[in-house]
Amino acid sequence: MDKSELGQDIRLLRPIERTGRGFWIFTGILLAIGAWGVFAWFNQLRRGLAVTGLNVPVYWGLYITNFVFFIGISHAGTLISAILRLAHAEWRRSITRAAEVITVLVLFFGMACVILDLGRPDRVMNVIMHGNFSSPLLWDVCSVSLYLIASTIYLYLPLIPDIAILRDVLPRRQWLYRPLALGWTGTPRQHHLLERAISIMAIIVIPIAVSVHTVVSWVFAMTVQPMWHSTIFGPYFVVGAIFSGIAAILLAMAIIRKAYHLEDYLKPIHFNNLGLLLLVFSLLWFYFTFAEFLTTYYGGEPMHMAVFLSKTEGKFSPLFWTMFVTCFAIPFPLLANRRTRGTVWGCVVASLSVEVGMWLERFLIVVPSLSNPRLPLTAATYTPSWVEWSLFAAFVSIFMLLYAIFTKLFPIVSIWEIREGRESSVKEVSTRVESYLPGPVESAS
Amino acid sequence: MARWGMVIDLDRCTACQACVVACQVENNVAPATADQAAAGRAISWLRLVPIQGEKHGTRPDLQLMPLPCMHCSHPPCIKVCPVKATTIDHEGLVAQVYPRCIGCRYCTTACPYTVRHFNWKKPEWPQPMEESLSPDVSVRPRGVVEKCSFCHHRLQKAKDRAHAEGRPLKEGDYLPACAESCPAEAIVFGDLDDSRSAVVRLSQSPRAFKLLEELGTEPKVTYLSKGEWGGQV
Numbered sequence: 001m002d003k004s005e006l007g008q009d010i011r012l013l014r015p016i017e018r019t020g021r022g023f024w025i026f027t028g029i030l031l032a033i034g035a036w037g038v039f040a041w042f043n044q045l046r047r048g049l050a051v052t053g054l055n056v057p058v059y060w061g062l063y064i065t066n067f068v069f070f071i072g073i074s075h076a077g078t079l080i081s082a083i084l085r086l087a088h089a090e091w092r093r094s095i096t097r098a099a100e101v102i103t104v105l106v107l108f109f110g111m112a113c114v115i116l117d118l119g120r121p122d123r124v125m126n127v128i129m130h131g132n133f134s135s136p137l138l139w140d141v142c143s144v145s146l147y148l149i150a151s152t153i154y155l156y157l158p159l160i161p162d163i164a165i166l167r168d169v170l171p172r173r174q175w176l177y178r179p180l181a182l183g184w185t186g187t188p189r190q191h192h193l194l195e196r197a198i199s200i201m202a203i204i205v206i207p208i209a210v211s212v213h214t215v216v217s218w219v220f221a222m223t224v225q226p227m228w229h230s231t232i233f234g235p236y237f238v239v240g241a242i243f244s245g246i247a248a249i250l251l252a253m254a255i256i257r258k259a260y261h262l263e264d265y266l267k268p269i270h271f272n273n274l275g276l277l278l279l280v281f282s283l284l285w286f287y288f289t290f291a292e293f294l295t296t297y298y299g300g301e302p303m304h305m306a307v308f309l310s311k312t313e314g315k316f317s318p319l320f321w322t323m324f325v326t327c328f329a330i331p332f333p334l335l336a337n338r339r340t341r342g343t344v345w346g347c348v349v350a351s352l353s354v355e356v357g358m359w360l361e362r363f364l365i366v367v368p369s370l371s372n373p374r375l376p377l378t379a380a381t382y383t384p385s386w387v388e389w390s391l392f393a394a395f396v397s398i399f400m401l402l403y404a405i406f407t408k409l410f411p412i413v414s415i416w417e418i419r420e421g422r423e424s425s426v427k428e429v430s431t432r433v434e435s436y437l438p439g440p441v442e443s444a445s
Numbered sequence: 446m447a448r449w450g451m452v453i454d455l456d457r458c459t460a461c462q463a464c465v466v467a468c469q470v471e472n473n474v475a476p477a478t479a480d481q482a483a484a485g486r487a488i489s490w491l492r493l494v495p496i497q498g499e500k501h502g503t504r505p506d507l508q509l510m511p512l513p514c515m516h517c518s519h520p521p522c523i524k525v526c527p528v529k530a531t532t533i534d535h536e537g538l539v540a541q542v543y544p545r546c547i548g549c550r551y552c553t554t555a556c557p558y559t560v561r562h563f564n565w566k567k568p569e570w571p572q573p574m575e576e577s578l579s580p581d582v583s584v585r586p587r588g589v590v591e592k593c594s595f596c597h598h599r600l601q602k603a604k605d606r607a608h609a610e611g612r613p614l615k616e617g618d619y620l621p622a623c624a625e626s627c628p629a630e631a632i633v634f635g636d637l638d639d640s641r642s643a644v645v646r647l648s649q650s651p652r653a654f655k656l657l658e659e660l661g662t663e664p665k666v667t668y669l670s671k672g673e674w675g676g677q678v
Contacts, residue, residue, distance in 0.1 A: 048587045049548075050565040055485030057559045059550040119548015119563060119588030126528040126547050137527040137551055223555040224521060224660050373559045374657060375494060375512065380485040 003169050008264075009418060012411045013169065015260045019408060022259070030401040037394020040387045041116070049119055051387045057373045058382035060366050063117035066392055068362040069244070070110035071144065071216050072237070076245030077103030078151040079209040080277075082202040088432075090425055091273050093417045094265045098256060099249045100155040101412070105402050106248075107148045109395045114140075116391060136218045143215045147208050154201045157194060160184050161416040176409070213241040220365065227296060227307040227369050236288045243281040243327075244358035247351035250274055252403070254348045256412055265413050271347040272338075278350060279335035286328050289361075306372040315381070316368050319360050326357030447614070448537040449595055450637040450665035451624065452647040453511055455672075457631035460509040464623035464632060465491055468513075471596060471622035473578045475568035488562040490514070490593040491623050511632070513623065514539060514560045514593035515656065515664035522552035522561065530590075537637075537665055538595055546589040553590055557657050561592045595634075596621035616642055637665060 003010060044051050054061050077099035084092035114137075115121050131138050164184035167177040184190060217237035220228040230236075250271065257266040293312075296304050311320045331350040333340075340346030367382055406412070468491040469476065477487035493509040516539045523531050523539070530546040533539050541561075553561040567587040570578070578584065581598040585591045603619040616635055624634040635642040647653065648667040655664045 048566055049563070050486070054565075056487075056562065057553075058485075059553045059563060114549070117549065119550070119590075120546065120586075123528075123545070123547045126530075126545055130528045130530075130545060132527055132529045134524045135527040135551065136525065137549065141527070219551070223525065224557055225554065370554060374557045375559055 006165070006169070006415070009415050012262075012265070012413050012415050012418075013166070015407050016166070016170070016409065016411065023404070023408075026404065027401060030397040030404075033397035034394050034401065037391050037398070040390035040394070044116070044387050044391075045121075051385055053383045053385040053388065055380050055382065058367060058370045058380055060117070060370060061382050062363075062384045062388040062392060063113050065359070065363045065366050066395065067110055067113035067117070068216055068237075068366070069359050070106050070113060070395070072213060072241035072244045072358065072362070073248045074103045074106045074110060074147070074151075074245070075209055075213060075238070075241035076106075076248045077101065078147075078154055078205045079103075079242065080246060080249065082154070082205050082209075085198070085202045086206075089273075090421060090429060091270055093421045094262075094413045095249065095253060095270055095274070096417070097155075097158065097410075097414045098252050098412050100151065100158075101403060101406050102245075102248055102252060103151045104148070104155050105399055105406070107144060107151065109399055111144060111148075112395070136215065136222045139215045140219060143208070143212045147205075147212045150201065150205045150208050154198075154205050157198050157201060158414055158417065159410060160194065161186065162411050162414060165415055166410070173409075210238055213237045220369075225369050226301075226303045226372065226374065228365075230292060230295075232288065232292060236292060239281060239284045239288055240358055240361060243278070243285050244355060246274060246278045246281060247354035247358070250278065250347045250351040251355070254344055254351075256407065257344070260407070260412070262413060265418070268342050268344065271344050272342045275335050275341040275347045275350070278331065278347070278354065279341070282328055282331045282335065282354070286332075289324075289327075303372075303374050307368050310368050310372055311364055316364060316371075320364055323357050323360035323364060326353040327361065328357075331357075446535055446638065447636040448638045448665070449516070449600075449619075450537070450635070450644050450648070450667070451513070451516075451595070451621075452633040452644050452653075452667045452669060454631045454633070454647070454652075455508070455510060455668055455670040456652070457629045458509075458511065458627075459629050459631075460493055461628065462493060463626045463628055464511055465489060465493065467622040467626035468593070471579060471582070472594070473568075473582045473584050474591075475570055476574075481566070486565045488564070488591070490560075490562070490591070510668070511623070512558065512560060512656075513666060514595070515558055515662065515666045516593075516595060518663035518665065519661060521555045521557065521660075521662060525551045525555045527551065536600075538597055538600075539592075540594055540597060541590060541592055543583060543585050543589050543591065548588040548590065550590065557660055557662065561590055563590050564588060 006013070052061065052063075081092065081096040081099045084096065115124055118124060127138065127141055131141075133139075160180075160182055161184055163177050164181040164186065167174065167181045170177070214234035214237065217233035221230055221233035223229060253266050253270065253274075257263060293308065296308050310316050330353040334346050334350040335341045337346075340350075371380065371382065468474070469489065472490055474488055474490060481487055491511060491513040494512045496508050496510050516533075516537060518533075518537065520531075520533060520539050523533055527549060528545055528547055530542045531539065531552055532542065548563065550563055553559075553563060564585050564587050568584060581602070599621060600619045603614060607614045607618060616639070620634050624632040633643050633647055635644040637644055637648070639645065644667075647669060650669055652669040652671055653667050654670070655667055658664070
């Protein structure tokens, strides 16, 4: 491959070839926040979990909230991308990679949150050496590791042809691109194998992704604690995860579009289509939340009502109603209206709101149930400490930094898939539409 | 095989907290500093919890109830531990394995009785107390979970003594520190599988009830009270 062959897609290589001052400033800020997080972490290692705001009976707080939140975000990429690929949604081509990278990176932060939460992080290997398979935490370990492996493969496979382009076109970083390109030359046989592998992986990752957040919910639902012990928690968590995941893709797309001037590739139509998906999930979120709370309220068991009331009118009510506003009242009208949904800012505001709301939802699942235990105790309130907030900020920053570094090493919009779309899928789609219309019957292939 | 259980007679209990102190000393539980207590991090294997009781004329309706680990026959804590750091032995004692615990606190959140405690800090004792720690109970490191063991070490000692004297273990040989120290004799301890034992006789009393029995945990601690306690907790 030669640079001239790339045509207008050459601009997808620009972020890799050139790095502006803005990027370094951005990196500097993120690194500073990350360094502050390292300081906070050393503080915790030295003084133990006493530096957190946790207490009896609120044994879990921000770290577990963030664990659920980050693993939730991971449902952005791989799952959405796999569904769009399998559904032959042609508008996926410029967004799948940006989505898949989120999954692979954010999973590390989700797992790191659990390690942060351990009283004895030095003994984490006990989970493997003395694993107890009746513990939902071990189901998590298995499910999340499997998801990480599958997502990494699923990110890497469609990267191969693009890495080969970089190998051929860029003089720099041959040590990286040459081995990773696996000798890709773009022969029909290679293409055939790649397409097959991608399709197989796309099918495999869907059940794994669904299992991941189901199992995360079971960490709570398998106990008998009030408002945790719920049969709908599995699907409720999966819906929430995809909801926050789509919002994360939209935010990533908006930033990439702005920073790298990719207005031609990430068009309002892409935001509109993902916005529609976000709209559907805001309705699903409302439905599940309503079903969950109505069941608890109608049953009216005192232990459950204690948690219910602490959320709806007690000390957690400001957070609860903010969650309702940010998960539903703000995004729903923005996304239901074609004029705001079809714009980048409309989707960005809705997505930011959803991220805030979904984080609050995770917090409101973890903390209120623990604050209202079955046996009465002296009232305990949980206020996260500076260490917990710092580590949260650091995780978000380092995640964004790693994401930015990825865009500097690999094209964040898949070059070969865009080319393929331009070259062959227009024809493919019209034949497909023709096959739906009345006419001679062909065997489906 | 013995199955150890406890009966706590709330009608006898004066809430003097002798059992709490005895437990603290027996099991090397470090006293909480004012800061730790204010932060809600005081560790106590056995504590008195306030319960909204029945009103009797002018008597205050707030009552105190000693709350040790229930040593459930179906303990929710054991299932959820990812590293098998909490176990139930053949005599029904639910134990914590401190050197294996990773401090994830899943057991503490799964326990419906909130009787499991976490070591937020390295335990510290005021100067002279440090030298009087019990040699029979290990001091827990920072970052692990601990809980009432029914003074398991005392069972070991009682068995050794009985063995040395060439006789079987008899009622009263093995008593946890709380049962031994109760001046009102409100805490009775013994073998639930021995039909002649006091615990079996008392737990058949019409005053007997168990905490959160509806959860199916099958606690091995039974409470006795004339009042309607069961519905209040």
